[in-house]
Amino acid sequence: MTEHDLRSLRAQLADLDSQIIHLAAQRRALSIEIGKIKQTMERPSRDFAQESAVLKRANQVGSSLGLSSKFTEELILHLIRSSLTVQERDRVATRQLGAESRALIIGGSGRMGTWFAHFLESAGFDIVIADPNTPPDGLPHITDWRDIPLDMELIIVAAPIRTSAKILSDLALRKPSGCVVDISSVKTPLKPGFDALRAAGVAVASIHPMFGPDVALLSGRHVMVIDLGSSEATDLVCTLFEPTMAKLVPVELDEHDRLMAQVLGLSHALNIAFFTALKQGGQDATNLSRLSSSTFDAQLGIAAGVSAENPHLYFEIQALNAYGPSAIQALNDAVAKIRECIESQDETTFVEIMAAGHSYLQALQSQP
Structure with missing residues (x-):
């Protein structure tokens, strides 16, 4: 073997890598079309029976080529997750549940606040972030939520837990017309704010997304939903996540x-x-x-x-x-x-x- 042979083999590998990437892009494009057909037929994005058939078929091909089942399954599952991510995003964007509605994200410059900003924006909401810190990606931004009228349809409180507790109590004094929803990981400190909002007649619900801001695909992820007595707010939250593959888990506050x-x-x-x-x-x-x-x-x-x-x-x-x-x-x-x-x-x-x-x-x- 010579240096020329080595370069030749590496060139072949580079060509194969390019073909694999192009094939993955083609598969992604097909998954978008499949997702659109599923929406038209009102079928869920994820079909576990179909996934099982895909894995079985891939394992048969992989085995005949001397590939381990672990490698084959990991490769195909990665492609499936990529396809599902595309379908889920397209489904959220197509439904446009927030069309002609506005959403305020208090604390939206944080990582989870930014996640919700992009999520709500893709659902059709006109969003604005209220945060002393400038948000990434050039999202619409004000420094203090107290400086604007609270006449939007949805307010997400995505600040640190102690800060969220105070924000909820302060919101009760302003009596916003739309629904108020927090996303805190701990709810005990927020109880006085919840009580104040309910006493003020504000529609309020509480959720806890059991995933981090780097998550793109919500399949297999859970969102805990706490009904605080307002069917309007609880129904809105459930409706927002309905186009996704997240599992909504109802739970009591305590x-x-x-x-x-x-x-x-x-x-x-x-x-x-x-x-x-x-x-x-x-x-x-x-x-x-x-x-x-x-x-x-x-x-x-x-x-x-x-x-x-x-x-x-x-x-x-x-x-x-x-x-x-x-x-x-x-x-x-x-x-x-x-x-x-x-x-x-x-x-x-x-x-x-x-x-x-x-x-x-x-x-x-x-x-x-």
Whole structure:
């Protein structure tokens, strides 16, 4: 083999890469047309039976060509998700549920506020962001929501949790004519604001999008919906997400924070404790990365994501949830139990702990 042979083979690879990209673009274009037909026929964007058939067909072709089923499935699932993202965006844009309506996003320069700004804009709303900070992407912007009339059809409160609590109470004094919806991760501090809005006759609902601002496809994602007594506001929220593939989960106000103490508070605390203990262990990061295991790598990836999040928001999630301390105490008790087993050389109890956890997690993962 010569240098010329190497260059020739690389040129062939480059040509194949180009063909793959062009084929992916063609597939994307076809998915848009399929999505439009589904809308006309009033069918949902996602068809799990069809996806299963696509995966089975792809695996048969891949197997005949010597490709592993894991590689084939990952490739096809990535293409499917890309197609679904396009179909979902097109469905939201086509429905134009916000046509001739206006929306104000208070705190809209934050990452989730910006997500909602783009989402509502694609649904046909004329939007304006109220935030001391300038939003990205040149979105319409004012510094203070108190400087404008509150006669828009929808107001989204997307500020930090403590700030949102005050904003809701202040909004009640202005009695906006449209619906008010917050997106906070913790609801306990917002209760006085909810009560004030209801007493003022304002249509109010509360939601918690269980996804971050980088999410493009809402399939498999959940939006928790809290009915605060206004069918107008609750119905509006449900209608907005109806063209998407997000799953709307109704939940009571108090139950929300109990759940979030586990889902957010516990998982965040666990990962913060992990990378804190790792740092305090004194091992050089380079050595750890060279000697890592699959379990360590997986945990490190999750912890790295947590460490990159907004620490002020994460503190509020821990500190403002009235049910948070019980979750932290449960974590502390679990670590103490493991330590007790190790120090006393109690293998039986240690094995029982792992077996019980395995059974619990199997049952949890089997839920639809």
